[in-house]
Amino acid sequence: MGRGRAPCCEKVGLNRGAWTPEEDMRLIAYIRKFGHGNWRALPKQAGLLRCGKSCRLRWINYLRPDIKRGNFSIEEEETIIKLHGLLGNKWSKIASSLPGRTDNEIKNVWNTHLKKRLKSNEQSSSSSPTPTIVSTANPDQDTPSSSSSETTSISIPSNLDFDDFNDSIDEILAIDIEPEVWNDVIVTEEAEAGEKRNWLAYLEEELGLFDDNGAGDDDNKMVEMVVVGEGDPVTSYFHKSYSSPSPV
DNA sequence: AAGTGCTTCAACCGCGAGCAT
DNA sequence: AATGCTCGCGGTTGAAGCACT
Numbered sequence: 001m002g003r004g005r006a007p008c009c010e011k012v013g014l015n016r017g018a019w020t021p022e023e024d025m026r027l028i029a030y031i032r033k034f035g036h037g038n039w040r041a042l043p044k045q046a047g048l049l050r051c052g053k054s055c056r057l058r059w060i061n062y063l064r065p066d067i068k069r070g071n072f073s074i075e076e077e078e079t080i081i082k083l084h085g086l087l088g089n090k091w092s093k094i095a096s097s098l099p100g101r102t103d104n105e106i107k108n109v110w111n112t113h114l115k116k117r118l119k120s121n122e123q124s125s126s127s128s129p130t131p132t133i134v135s136t137a138n139p140d141q142d143t144p145s146s147s148s149s150e151t152t153s154i155s156i157p158s159n160l161d162f163d164d165f166n167d168s169i170d171e172i173l174a175i176d177i178e179p180e181v182w183n184d185v186i187v188t189e190e191a192e193a194g195e196k197r198n199w200l201a202y203l204e205e206e207l208g209l210f211d212d213n214g215a216g217d218d219d220n221k222m223v224e225m226v227v228v229g230e231g232d233p234v235t236s237y238f239h240k241s242y243s244s245p246s247p248v
Numbered sequence: 249a250a251g252t253g254c255t256t257c258a259a260c261c262g263c264g265a266g267c268a269t
Numbered sequence: 270a271a272t273g274c275t276c277g278c279g280g281t282t283g284a285a286g287c288a289c290t
Contacts, residue, residue, distance in 0.1 A: 252288100254289090256287095257285095258284095259282085261280085262280090263280105267273105267276095269273080
């Protein structure tokens with residue numbers, strides 16, 4: 001308090017809401033090349049119409065390479081429950097004990113799954129002689145069972161080789177680009193990379209990502225910007241964003 | 249098939265902490 | 270010591286997807 005909170009950004013003229021694949025690509029590419037010394041200055045330098053806070057959040061929670069995507073294992077859930085019992089809503093502290101997991105993700109898991117489960121367990125334990133606290137209701141998979149989209153990730157075919165695409169990104173990154181001209185480089189050169197077209201065709205065919213009713217160029221561009229490399233943040237993005245292949 | 253309600257989770261908001269000046 | 274600035278955290282929101290009717 002009394003420390004004069006500066007507005008995180010001028011909100012006018014900045015994008016808000018869901019990140020587009022192109023924005024993700026810009027952010028990833030910029031951070032891979034220049035790092036993120038100053039979040040406030042980053043979006044301008046990277047040519048992003050986002051506030052620094054938004055960039056930071058996107059990177060931390062979603063794009064950084066060491067993010068572990070996918071559902072939480074039983075062990076992870078047990079850890080969360082234990083640590084929450086000790087620490088309360090100290091999500092970042094809890095997250096530090098779960099490598100690859102973010103505070104935001106843990107918070108969501110707690111609020112959507114674990115809290116409810118504990119509650120129902122408490123209720124059932126008061127009426128049942130066998131109180132079992134922690135465990136997912138779905139032992140067949142390492143996901144908490146609940147409704148709908150528990151299985152949000154698809155399994156990428158093992159023969160997919162992301163390295164090719166990653167190489168082209170590396171080539172781009174090897175070019176000494178002034179941040180001011182970053183815009184043009186990303187959008188033109190990279191978008192023209194021929195091998196990406198092959199990737200797209202391959203992915204669409206293999207994964208049935210799109211129905212062919214003319215989803216439009218934008219949708220195609222989505223995938224184009226999304227597939228980067230195994231273990232790469234964008235692959236994680238891919239998992240999330242295209243988790244429910246539409247039946248072809 | 250369409251409508252409605254529920255669930256999930258990515259993203260936003262506001263605040264406090266901590267560092268620099 | 271006071272002030273300004275950035276970063277990180279935790280709470281909350283709302284769009285999208287899903288299940289149910």
